[in-house]
Amino acid sequence: MHPLEKFAYCPACGSPHFVVNNVKSKRCTDCGFIYYANAYSATAAFILRRPSEGGEEELLVARRANEPARGTLDLPGGFVDMDETGEEGMCREILEETGLHVEHPEYLFSIPNLYEYSGMIIHTLDMFYRVYVSPDVQPVADDDTASLRWMPLSEVQPALFGLQSIRQAVERFIKG
Numbered sequence: 001m002h003p004l005e006k007f008a009y010c011p012a013c014g015s016p017h018f019v020v021n022n023v024k025s026k027r028c029t030d031c032g033f034i035y036y037a038n039a040y041s042a043t044a045a046f047i048l049r050r051p052s053e054g055g056e057e058e059l060l061v062a063r064r065a066n067e068p069a070r071g072t073l074d075l076p077g078g079f080v081d082m083d084e085t086g087e088e089g090m091c092r093e094i095l096e097e098t099g100l101h102v103e104h105p106e107y108l109f110s111i112p113n114l115y116e117y118s119g120m121i122i123h124t125l126d127m128f129y130r131v132y133v134s135p136d137v138q139p140v141a142d143d144d145t146a147s148l149r150w151m152p153l154s155e156v157q158p159a160l161f162g163l164q165s166i167r168q169a170v171e172r173f174i175k176g
Contacts, residue, residue: 002026003037006120011035039112039125043090044077044166045105046130046173047098049137049150058150060139062097064162065146068116072162075169076145086127094131098139098148105129109172113165126165128173
């Protein structure tokens with residue numbers, strides 16, 4: 001299916017003559033407008049709590065409150081707004097979903113993803129960050145996060161994460 005299959009009318013002039021131009025764009029045969037379906041920017045955070053003496057580093061994991069993959073494990077994160085850097089978007093999403101104020105997330109890697117939203121498949125580029133927080137922080141689930149919990153890294157099971165790119169990222173992160 002073409003990524004713009006559901007777009008039947010030209011967004012510039014309203015013409016119904018909005019046809020496939022190439023693999024990622026449609027063109028209006030009346031006004032010449034071309035619309036490209038580029039990937040949306042999204043973020044996800046590996047929020048780590050340093051261990052106390054003799055303890056193990058822990059990862060903050062979320063449980064998804066909404067579809068897609070409702071009820072599965074996830075990492076805090078979401079879409080980057082149009083006026084934000086990836087880092088600003090990451091800090092905002094962490095605040096919205098956990099109540100934690102963080103600074104200076106460390107960029108790790110990115111993974112392309114397909115994300116179903118409102119009946120459409122959205123192409124995203126998911127950017128993964130690492131953030132360390134002090135052992136005494138108390139995150140609170142909010143926004144589209146049903147719950148949060150600290151999980152020792154040795155207990156993290158990638159198969160329990162519902163979204164494909166998150167699962168891949170967790171596997172990559174755990175392997176080091």
